[in-house]
Amino acid sequence: MSIAENLRQVLSTIPPKVSLVAVSKTKPEEDLLAAYNAGQRIFGENKIQEMTRKQESLPKDIEWHMIGHVQSNKVKYMAPYVNLIHGVDREKLLKEINKQAAKNNRVIDCLLQMHIAQEETKFGLDASELEQIIKNALAGAYPNVRLVGLMGMATFIPDQKQIRAEFTQLKQHFDNTANQLEQCSVLSMGMSGDYLIAIEEGSTMIRVGSKIFGERNY
Numbered sequence: 001m002s003i004a005e006n007l008r009q010v011l012s013t014i015p016p017k018v019s020l021v022a023v024s025k026t027k028p029e030e031d032l033l034a035a036y037n038a039g040q041r042i043f044g045e046n047k048i049q050e051m052t053r054k055q056e057s058l059p060k061d062i063e064w065h066m067i068g069h070v071q072s073n074k075v076k077y078m079a080p081y082v083n084l085i086h087g088v089d090r091e092k093l094l095k096e097i098n099k100q101a102a103k104n105n106r107v108i109d110c111l112l113q114m115h116i117a118q119e120e121t122k123f124g125l126d127a128s129e130l131e132q133i134i135k136n137a138l139a140g141a142y143p144n145v146r147l148v149g150l151m152g153m154a155t156f157i158p159d160q161k162q163i164r165a166e167f168t169q170l171k172q173h174f175d176n177t178a179n180q181l182e183q184c185s186v187l188s189m190g191m192s193g194d195y196l197i198a199i200e201e202g203s204t205m206i207r208v209g210s211k212i213f214g215e216r217n218y
């Protein structure tokens with residue numbers, strides 16, 4: 001199947017209120033253009049240099065989402081244009097995003113990444129770190145950042161019950177955060193293998209790569 005057909009297939013399985021981030025990491029510009037020409041406007045990348053190179057050469061009405069782990073010293077390269085940073089997993093990073101956003105006279109939308117998986121390797125905040133950030137944000141510590149929601153990744157296992165339980169837990173953090181921050185409206189959860197479960201558990205934004213662009217060769 002072509003990229004356009006894959007895209008239509010994925011879109012046909014999700015409700016219209018759920019937004020789709022097409023995860024194009026490692027894929028060449030021509031693949032992104034194929035999805036763009038089929039109507040896709042939101043693309044997700046996990047390396048800042050790669051995203052910036054693509055942003056420079058592709059149409060300007062694309063929305064660029066950084067979905068990967070972000071090194072603080074690279075925030076400056078995406079601060080002029082990035083539309084949403086999904087992986088804010090430490091307060092130090094939030095400080096740097098706020099600083100670089102201010103330098104660019106922007107307010108940058110961010111999601112706080114929660115650690116919900118069993119794997120130690122996955123990044124993310126725990127509940128007390130989340131509370132601390134919400135408290136500081138409410139006190140006005142980050143005027144150039146808009147905390148619009150949460151993001152998380154489930155454990156990479158076939159056990160659907162475990163995956164669902166992790167998404168349920170993330171949804172609870174999300175509801176709790178939305179009670180405190182009125183602009184909190186985005187719950188980014190679900191990838192190629194688990195997005196249908198994620199949507200059942202309340203996801204509003206899914207990040208799908210291989211189901212659209214095919215397997216990645218690293």
Ligand SMILES: *Cc1c(COP(=O)(O)O)cnc(C)c1O
Nearest residue numbers: 023067191192193207208209210
């Ligand atoms: C790569 C990646 C995805 C997409 O993964 P697929 O299984 O190819 O859909 C989603 N989210 C994050 C954070 C990723 O790094």
